[in-house]
Amino acid sequence: MTINFDEIIERRGTDSIKWSQFDPDIIPMWVADMDFRSPEPVIRALHERIEHGVFGYGDVGKELKNAISERLLNRYNWKVEPEEIVFLPNLVNGLFIAGKGIGEPTDRILVQTPVYGPFLMSADQAKRPMDVAELTKVVDGRKIRYEIDFDAFEAAITPETSLFLLCSPHNPVGRVWERWELEKMAEICLRHNVTICSDEIHSDLVYSGYQHIPTATLSTEVADNTITLLAASKTFNLPGLSLGFAIVKNPELRKKVTDIFGGMGVHISSLGFTATLAAYREGQPWLDELLKYLQGNRDYLENYVAENFPRILTTHQEGTYLGWLDCCDAGLPGLPHEFFTQEARVAVTGGWFGQGCQGFVRMNYGCPRSVLVEALDRMHEAISRIG
Numbered sequence: 001m002t003i004n005f006d007e008i009i010e011r012r013g014t015d016s017i018k019w020s021q022f023d024p025d026i027i028p029m030w031v032a033d034m035d036f037r038s039p040e041p042v043i044r045a046l047h048e049r050i051e052h053g054v055f056g057y058g059d060v061g062k063e064l065k066n067a068i069s070e071r072l073l074n075r076y077n078w079k080v081e082p083e084e085i086v087f088l089p090n091l092v093n094g095l096f097i098a099g100k101g102i103g104e105p106t107d108r109i110l111v112q113t114p115v116y117g118p119f120l121m122s123a124d125q126a127k128r129p130m131d132v133a134e135l136t137k138v139v140d141g142r143k144i145r146y147e148i149d150f151d152a153f154e155a156a157i158t159p160e161t162s163l164f165l166l167c168s169p170h171n172p173v174g175r176v177w178e179r180w181e182l183e184k185m186a187e188i189c190l191r192h193n194v195t196i197c198s199d200e201i202h203s204d205l206v207y208s209g210y211q212h213i214p215t216a217t218l219s220t221e222v223a224d225n226t227i228t229l230l231a232a233s234k235t236f237n238l239p240g241l242s243l244g245f246a247i248v249k250n251p252e253l254r255k256k257v258t259d260i261f262g263g264m265g266v267h268i269s270s271l272g273f274t275a276t277l278a279a280y281r282e283g284q285p286w287l288d289e290l291l292k293y294l295q296g297n298r299d300y301l302e303n304y305v306a307e308n309f310p311r312i313l314t315t316h317q318e319g320t321y322l323g324w325l326d327c328c329d330a331g332l333p334g335l336p337h338e339f340f341t342q343e344a345r346v347a348v349t350g351g352w353f354g355q356g357c358q359g360f361v362r363m364n365y366g367c368p369r370s371v372l373v374e375a376l377d378r379m380h381e382a383i384s385r386i387g
């Protein structure tokens with residue numbers, strides 16, 4: 001199968017937040033959605049569903065739950081019963097539900113920074129204090145890599161900490177956590193009675209040489225202590241169709257999730273079900289091709305930065321389609337994300353990954369290669385202009 005990921009699809013003037021937030025001459029490389037069409041079987045299934053023309057309240061959950069169980073068993077040998085799956089409109093919603101629902105209202109929430117902004121917002125939403133365990137940035141030549149300081153991780157936990165929001169694989173630092181790292185974090189959480197909410201939305205977007213391990217597969221004890229958040233939305237570019245899900249093995253924890261969710265009066269999109277089912281059943285050949293293409297983009301980005309931006313460092317992304325650029329010593333005027341947006345006309349994300357991350361930008365390379373090339377050339381030119 002050959003899919004043309006090089007095709008430029010005009011998204012301006014559609015309902016795309018990515019393409020409408022900034023002036024039309026700006027290349028948007030900020031929010032994490034891709035500029036690719038979803039797999040053909042997904043588009044076909046949606047057409048068929050639309051043709052039916054009746055869009056009453058949906059009840060297709062059973063079929064999708066079976067497809068999810070089957071997929072998780074095949075990919076990870078992870079046995080998930082259909083009743084352990086709770087559908088959600090999206091995963092930030094899942095993070096907020098966990099923030100509100102786990103522990104007592106005055107309990108604390110643990111996060112690791114840098115991290116995807118809504119992890120930090122989850123504590124605000126729940127009006128709870130937050131504990132922060134910073135990841136350790138290790139510099140190796142022109143590359144940076146993030147590791148977990150387990151002493152700092154454990155020290156950040158207080159007697160009131162009842163929830164740890166884990167990002168696995170990690171947005172933005174691109175780590176696909178290894179088994180021993182997950183085991184160590186999970187063991188510390190068990191010892192301190194801290195429930196883990198493991199956001200695994202990027203779990204399908206892992207490059208060759210790395211393997212995602214669902215936190216809940218580490219042991220029965222860890223499974224009982226974990227809420228896993230998953231979706232097909234990042235993988236198959238479906239976030240506008242609003243469907244994610246939580247996997248909660250522990251019935252008590254599951255009740256907490258469903259109680260809060262039920263109390264919000266939210267229901268789920270039928271088109272999200274249709275698309276997710278088709279993606280999981282028939283989307284794998286597309287995903288295989290996508291990963292090869294994204295890996296090419298990742299390599300292009302890393303090499304370009306190494307060759308052309310002598311004062312900027314990058315990670316070697318093990319997963320996700322998000323580059324992470326360390327501009328702390330780049331000598332750019334003002335905040336790097338504002339500099340690139342205004343001077344290079346390339347919108348990258350900055351300023352919301354936690355304290356101490358103001359010097360970094362995240363750059364979404366889920367786009368045709370030519371767009372990435374143009375964006376990097378513009379950034380290069382803007383840097384050259386300031387000397």
Ligand SMILES: Cc1ncc(COP(=O)(O)O)c(C=O)c1O
Nearest residue numbers: 032090091092116171199201239
């Ligand atoms: C780690 C992580 N969780 C959640 C989300 C957002 O998910 P949703 O659109 O389902 O709320 C993202 C989007 O980039 C993400 O990177």
